[in-house]
Amino acid sequence: MAKTKIAIIGCGGISNCHIAGYKALSDICEVVACCDIDAVKLANYAKVNNIPATYTDYNEMLAKEQIDAVSVCTWNAEHKNATIAALNAGCNVLCEKPMAMNEAEAIEMQKTAEKNGKLLQIGFVRRFGNDADILKKFIDAGDLGDIYYAKATYLRRNGCPGGWFGDKEYSGGGPLIDLGVHVIDLVRYLTGCPKPISVYGVTYDNLGPARAGGAKGWVSTSLNKEFKYTVEDMASAMIKFDNGMTLLVEASFNLNLKNDTGNIELFGTKAGARIDPNIEFFGVQNDMLVDIRPAGNTALDFNGLFEREIRGFVTAARGESECRAKAEDGVMLMKIIDAIYKSAATGHEAIIEY
Ligand SMILES: NC(=O)c1ccc[n+]([C@@H]2O[C@H](COP(=O)([O-])OP(=O)(O)OC[C@H]3O[C@@H](n4cnc5c(N)ncnc54)[C@H](O)[C@@H]3O)[C@@H](O)[C@H]2O)c1
Incomplete structure (x- = not known):
């Protein structure tokens, strides 16, 4: 089986943990592109990690590059849009936690993964x-x-x-x-x-x-x-x-x-x-x-923790293992988070609807 081609969206702190995981799996995957809206950070990240292609717009990256799987490592407000764009471009996605800003966004992401028949793993590294x-x-x-x-x-x-x-x-x-x-x-x-x-x-x-x-x-x-x-x-x-x-x-x-x-x-x-x-x-x-x-x-x-998460993602994307942190688990967490904020705002118990 060919090496899985990886791209990283968001080249900040946590992306360093992701890239270390991908590098440790160089026999089955390679990072071919990365994207950040901060051009300086992007250039430095690509240089340090020897990544051939850089983009400040992930839509352009997804259109131009041959990518099988994406790590979404942006701030939370961008998780939904980046994940949906990658899924619609035919990629499997590992999206950092929290899955999204709220339950509604998380459900949209889950449905997009299902529609495209792609894996959406959530970064529940613990x-x-x-x-x-x-x-x-x-x-x-x-x-x-x-x-x-x-x-x-x-x-x-x-x-x-x-x-x-x-x-x-x-x-x-x-x-x-x-x-x-x-x-x-x-x-x-x-x-x-x-x-x-x-x-x-x-x-x-x-x-x-x-x-x-x-x-x-x-x-x-x-x-x-x-x-x-x-x-x-x-x-x-x-x-x-x-x-x-x-x-x-x-x-x-x-x-x-x-x-x-x-x-x-x-x-x-x-x-x-x-x-x-x-x-x-x-x-x-x-x-x-x-x-x-x-x-x-x-x-x-912590040594090897993210490597184990990334190995789980890449092997699940290749159909070689069962995903350990599914989109449905991310949705459940967003239901809980939304309900806690709602209860705190109203002063009453919040019932979680299905
Ligand atoms: N699993 C963990 O233990 C863990 C630990 C820390 C952070 N995180 C999660 O990782 C994510 C990133 O956190 P961080 O600490 O790396 O933040 P950070 O601020 O260091 O980096 C975020 C990066 O996203 C980039 N970005 C924002 N919008 C973008 C877009 N549209 N396209 C491309 N790049 C974009 C920013 O420019 C920045 O470089 C968050 O969701 C956070 O919750 C997880």
Whole structure:
């Protein structure tokens, strides 16, 4: 089978993770073109990564180049248009998370993929983590019993990536849509992808602009453009699923807490489990409460994480593997995000319609 020809749309921070993944697969794919509206960033990216063709307009790139698969790595507001253009040009697409600005956009993208018979994978990279693989094995073997309650936190004390991440017109929202999607999706993935039925959510924007851009971790590479700061500082929500499970989620860019935290807790009828960052199990054996910690390092290893995601995408696009993060999962997440923002705005529970 010929090498899969790849193009990248959006040559900012996360595209570096994507290109590393494609380079690691040079036996089955090659990056033939890239596109960014920032001509300087584009030229530098193409030079550093040895990409032969560059474009500032993805429609022109899709019309002129022979491309099999595309990574969409733009800011969120452009995910829908870039993805739909690529799908309509006959390409398979890996679209970064969040899938879109809202559910309506996500459904349009899913329908376009179906109409064209193309793969649309969503960048839920945590599904490819070593920690997710380990925990899922225990869950699928029934070791936790029925999981009926879960908690997921992704809290940063001072961690807005700056630029468009703080501007709702470009991002669709703040830490909920940026960080919350990762952990909500991970809990759904681990627990067999139940359907959300209702949410109660709150958002706060008490700290906002004073701290925008203070992030020490992930920082947008698009800081030279003027962006507003219009997103929430933090969000919290209770999400109910059709299998009876409830998930309590918390996400923040800015919050007066001591340390940044990110963990997942699952509570089942036989045992509980926690990723924080190593995996631990809590249960009962021989009438004793026991805490069980698998030997070795079970914490998420970022080395090779995106490579595993990209391998999953390329092999699925080639028909050699099953896609692990489908468009339908992206749509489910956008349903949840929309419902949380709606509930926060109205002060009432939001019912998720199908
Ligand atoms: N999976 C993860 O863990 C993870 C981590 C960080 C970011 N992301 C996601 O990746 C995406 C990009 O984030 P980033 O940090 O790389 O942002 P960034 O600001 O560093 O880069 C975004 C790039 O998109 C380009 N762009 C915007 N509109 C375009 C268009 N119409 N055509 C071509 N290029 C266009 C910008 O010029 C910029 O270079 C976001 O959706 C973000 O949520 C995912």
